[in-house]
Amino acid sequence: MPGVTPPVPALDCRDVRKRFGDVQALDGLSLTVPEGAFFGLLGPNGAGKTTLIRSIVGLTHHDSGDVEVFGLPAGRTRAYASRRLIGYAPQDVSLDRFVTVRRLLTLHGRYFGMTKHDAADRADEMLDVFDLTSKSRSLANQLSGGMRRRLLLARALLHRPRLVILDEPTAGVDIELRTDLWEYIRRLHRDGTTIVLTTHYLEEAEELCERVAFIGAGRITEDGTPDDLRARYGARRLEEIYRAVVGR
Ligand SMILES: Nc1ncnc2c1ncn2[C@@H]1O[C@H](COP(=O)(O)OP(=O)(O)OP(=O)(O)O)[C@@H](O)[C@H]1O
Ligand SMILES: [Mg+2]
Numbered sequence: 001m002p003g004v005t006p007p008v009p010a011l012d013c014r015d016v017r018k019r020f021g022d023v024q025a026l027d028g029l030s031l032t033v034p035e036g037a038f039f040g041l042l043g044p045n046g047a048g049k050t051t052l053i054r055s056i057v058g059l060t061h062h063d064s065g066d067v068e069v070f071g072l073p074a075g076r077t078r079a080y081a082s083r084r085l086i087g088y089a090p091q092d093v094s095l096d097r098f099v100t101v102r103r104l105l106t107l108h109g110r111y112f113g114m115t116k117h118d119a120a121d122r123a124d125e126m127l128d129v130f131d132l133t134s135k136s137r138s139l140a141n142q143l144s145g146g147m148r149r150r151l152l153l154a155r156a157l158l159h160r161p162r163l164v165i166l167d168e169p170t171a172g173v174d175i176e177l178r179t180d181l182w183e184y185i186r187r188l189h190r191d192g193t194t195i196v197l198t199t200h201y202l203e204e205a206e207e208l209c210e211r212v213a214f215i216g217a218g219r220i221t222e223d224g225t226p227d228d229l230r231a232r233y234g235a236r237r238l239e240e241i242y243r244a245v246v247g248r
Pocket of ligand 1: 020021023024025043044045046047048049050051052091
């Protein structure tokens, strides 16, 4: 329609390429995630999911292609404006071991432009949500593996990002927290936050995601709503589609 500008997507990746030595980790990957979506990125080990995510947040520098977050350039050095809009929980647990859990959160808030007061309030709220209040004075390396994962999530959400990217958020997390976590993420989504997650638990993706994309060998091989994909593949479960698309 003339005069109608399309809405700006939360995430727009165009023809992104990244090579590590002789591995083409991203091979001209294009992906659009509309604002407000609950989006699952699925694919086997080594498909390029983490490389893509790290490119979006600027931890990996892609060789070519463009990434935009809410219309702002992303994934480049000094892409601060877009980076502030993103909450990122990495697959590998990386936490400062020398500050307390609470301090780690308040520092993150300050780093992301929050006032001291707001960062402190929000840190306490996140400690409560992720059941870490009793550990607020501990150091990160004094936490259990699952607690560290919770802290990563608390940190990712602390600055109230508009786009939340979770790279295997439930790996190593107990059932109770998994249920709580998804409840919380669902609430964020209902309030308009865009969610992108990777997971190897297909039943999780099936239940939560409004849209999924399969990534294989650095490209998107399939993209659609679970219903569309089930119809297209005559499948009942996402797992059948995964096997058909990934085909290993
Ligand atoms: N820093 C790096 N140096 C060299 N190769 C890398 C590096 N990071 C990733 N790769 C390679 O890029 C490819 C994609 O890896 P990536 O971590 O993106 O996969 P993934 O889809 O996240 O897999 P998983 O499900 O196991 O987390 C792999 O072949 C990996 O070995
Ligand atoms: Mg990964």
